[in-house]
Amino acid sequence: MTDGYADIREAAANASQAIAEAGLVLLAFGNASAVDRSRGVFAIKPSGIPCATVRPEQCVVVAIEDGAIVAGELRPSSDEPTHRLLYQRLPGVGGVVHTHSAYATGWAQAGRAIPCLGTTHADHFRGEVPVTRALTDAEIDSDYEWNTGLVIAELYGAGGLDPHEAPGVLVRSHGPFVWGDDAAEAAVHAEAVETLARMASITLAVDPAVAPLGGRLTTRHFDRKHGANAYYGQRTEVRG
Amino acid sequence: MTDGYADIREAAANASQAIAEAGLVLLAFGNASAVDRSRGVFAIKPSGIPCATVRPEQCVVVAIEDGAIVAGELRPSSDEPTHRLLYQRLPGVGGVVHTHSAYATGWAQAGRAIPCLGTTHADHFRGEVPVTRALTDAEIDSDYEWNTGLVIAELYGAGGLDPHEAPGVLVRSHGPFVWGDDAAEAAVHAEAVETLARMASITLAVDPAVAPLGGRLTTRHFDRKHGANAYYGQRTEVRG
Amino acid sequence: MTDGYADIREAAANASQAIAEAGLVLLAFGNASAVDRSRGVFAIKPSGIPCATVRPEQCVVVAIEDGAIVAGELRPSSDEPTHRLLYQRLPGVGGVVHTHSAYATGWAQAGRAIPCLGTTHADHFRGEVPVTRALTDAEIDSDYEWNTGLVIAELYGAGGLDPHEAPGVLVRSHGPFVWGDDAAEAAVHAEAVETLARMASITLAVDPAVAPLGGRLTTRHFDRKHGANAYYGQRTEVRG
Amino acid sequence: MTDGYADIREAAANASQAIAEAGLVLLAFGNASAVDRSRGVFAIKPSGIPCATVRPEQCVVVAIEDGAIVAGELRPSSDEPTHRLLYQRLPGVGGVVHTHSAYATGWAQAGRAIPCLGTTHADHFRGEVPVTRALTDAEIDSDYEWNTGLVIAELYGAGGLDPHEAPGVLVRSHGPFVWGDDAAEAAVHAEAVETLARMASITLAVDPAVAPLGGRLTTRHFDRKHGANAYYGQRTEVRG
Secondary structure: OOOOOHHHHHHHHHHHHHHHHOOOOOOOOEEEEEEEOOOOEEEEOEOOOOHHHOOHHHOEEEEOOOOOEEEOOOOEOOOHHHHHHHHHHOOOOOEEEEEOOHHHHHHHHHOOOEOOOOHHHHOOOOOOEOEOOOOOHHHHHOOHHHHHHHHHHOOEHHHOEOOOOOOEEEEOOOEEEEEEOOHHHHHHHHHHHHHHHHHHHHHHHHOOOOOOOOHHHHHHHHHHHOOOOOOOOOOOOOOO | OOOOOHHHHHHHHHHHHHHHHOOOOOOOOEEEEEEEOOOOEEEEOEOOOOHHHOOHHHOEEEEOOOOOEEEOOOOEOOOHHHHHHHHHHOOOOOEEEEEOOHHHHHHHHHOOOEOOOOHHHHOOOOOOEOEOOOOOHHHHHOOHHHHHHHHHHOOEHHHOEOOOOOOEEEEOOOEEEEEEOOHHHHHHHHHHHHHHHHHHHHHHHHOOOOOOOOHHHHHHHHHHHOOOOOOOOOOOOOOO | OOOOOHHHHHHHHHHHHHHHHOOOOOOOOEEEEEEEOOOOEEEEOEOOOOHHHOOHHHOEEEEOOOOOEEEOOOOEOOOHHHHHHHHHHOOOOOEEEEEOOHHHHHHHHHOOOEOOOOHHHHOOOOOOEOEOOOOOHHHHHOOHHHHHHHHHHOOEHHHOEOOOOOOEEEEOOOEEEEEEOOHHHHHHHHHHHHHHHHHHHHHHHHOOOOOOOOHHHHHHHHHHHOOOOOOOOOOOOOOO | OOOOOHHHHHHHHHHHHHHHHOOOOOOOOEEEEEEEOOOOEEEEOEOOOOHHHOOHHHOEEEEOOOOOEEEOOOOEOOOHHHHHHHHHHOOOOOEEEEEOOHHHHHHHHHOOOEOOOOHHHHOOOOOOEOEOOOOOHHHHHOOHHHHHHHHHHOOEHHHOEOOOOOOEEEEOOOEEEEEEOOHHHHHHHHHHHHHHHHHHHHHHHHOOOOOOOOHHHHHHHHHHHOOOOOOOOOOOOOOO
């Protein structure tokens, strides 16, 4: 592959494999993509190829603007229009992952946002993992996958959310779409969403009336790992 | 094996192994069969042999019409009459799988059909995973396994269901019987039924009053993968 | 080992390993024993040695009558008196297994017998998995492990149960003690009790008011695998 | 490493790996430390390095008194001040482990102590696994990790608990901090807390109104494994 798409194809394939290894891919549901904004394209897993074994050269390169296939022999994931819309509308998103992981999908089926109940959650999301509105009949009947992206995107920007602070959503009755600065981070966030959903289920069973975490502790944990004052890991010279 | 049954014996053994690898075989419960309608026979796992290690030549070849053993040294699965009845009554079924996988069995014990709560479900079943009626005392006391097949089959055809659109049922107080175009697909559907049961349990815990998915979205997803307008995978030239 | 205890020591070690491999041994809790009634002794896992790695020659040989150590360098499991009492009181028991497997222990902590809710259960127990009464303060303060055996044994014989039809119990607030014709079968029954407890938990969450299985179906399934008319497996010439 | 810290660095690394192997490390959350009280220092996992692969020489050696880094190239875990405070305030603690294991975290998010419901629990804790009070806004805004240690420590000593009898707590809305005589025991206790939380969740689902274990049985089991009259394992000559 000397066409210059090797990086994003490898990133898409690696993220696909990462979600399979993390146990997030049930019944072959799952796909990942990685964007190259400077060239206006993203690479996405092909349809029907298992996440665990997809190879970089199988990933399909698609134009962000119109979905034209720029490179690749196979058909892209049937969810390609959802990924494309997210790259169009959500600034700063470098990779997108979709799974039907069990707990996140269970919450999506209940049509309920995952409340921020603890610091595990606040380390990844500044607030709840949101859930989209139901699609209208017209949105289901035509351009379904594109409209799935639309109901996600309308929560952001004017919708009130910041894609960096809520790096994923539950698509109602469907499952999670999750992103990150790159595809590798998107895969980590997909694992986080599944973990947060599972922990929230455990907590609800212990106390069905549990209240969400206060804003102070949410902020403390989110900012411990994100932004200028982060002090987790070996990335900066600052020490907490 | 030059008797011409090698294909269905291999298919039955492979499907038996597939359900074991998928974690659906608890306590040695599980069996699979594959049919050759042109010859009027099916191959089925022998009784008491572990799914994980069954070999094709151990599978027993049985006549669809009367259960006569056509080939094989061992006794067939004790559920052989249930498989046989399904091949007799359900057109288009190429393979049958039975498990006692934990969540599907849990729902079967509750005597409750698994409602279609999301797109994961709608991708596999056009509507709920049905549950059979209770057997009468007479049906239990005589020809029990045959009658187990009868209460499944009476849900289909005149009973209202299409075996292609509801490729499996929960036998009340027992567990899932599942099928497909061939034994390999039956094994995939067995994994799907277990996954759908588990996701439904997670959803019920979050919202005990959750409503089933609307027909529009169910149809959209089922038809995305099945029938003339399917556009998932690499199987057709159509692109969604 | 030319002392004639090699068989029961190997059986005890194998059953210990089997429960570890089946995921029933949490936090190092678990032990197994095997009896040789002709010699009046049983071999039991030593205390504090992991089930997964115990070797036959480490197993301690104990007299059924008085608990005297007949062979072995190590101290027997602290639950040895419970095993001993079961060999004294329950005819036909060839091996005993104790675990703290998660679901069975969860039900034991709730002090609730596991109702027979389906055929998976009826294939192993003719009726519920019983739970013992609470021990009195005096029974706790002195000869605790012996008294644990007493409250199990009082459920059998004059207590109404048959050790072959109910091959294990939940010791209230503690966990399962399970047996079989030999130690290998005891280990299988321990896995069955854990599976039945888990399935019952899944069923209760779907329908908290579920009724137990009728006696007719319970009998049908129990007798399909046990006794003179059994027709499961390759063990007899009878065919169902 | 000829600086004399090899022992505690190895203990901290081994305990970090142990919690990873036990499945307690979700989303990279987890850290462990080991103390050398004679030298006034402890070794702790560095921040952002995975538990599963951390090497002894990567562990950071910190002064108990003031948190000064005595040895090590990397930044210590961001939770270092919590560990340090526990070494200052809790006598006899030789190692500390922190995880976000799923069930323990689920209970911490519910703000509910894990009641002692059975002998599995009583073998590790003489009574409930306590939960800390909520931090005040001021405690969150400044010296957050140090204050996390403070709300733990205030439960002990004058707070009523003995660190040997309750070798770990749930930090409210956060997750478990657990300790032991050394780091290896702390890791075992971390696995125990997760197991006890999971078993308690299973029990609550079977009987939401279950009562805690009586003191007599709690005492019996705790003392069977701890203190002068312990008779479990091969450690003493006493036999139960």
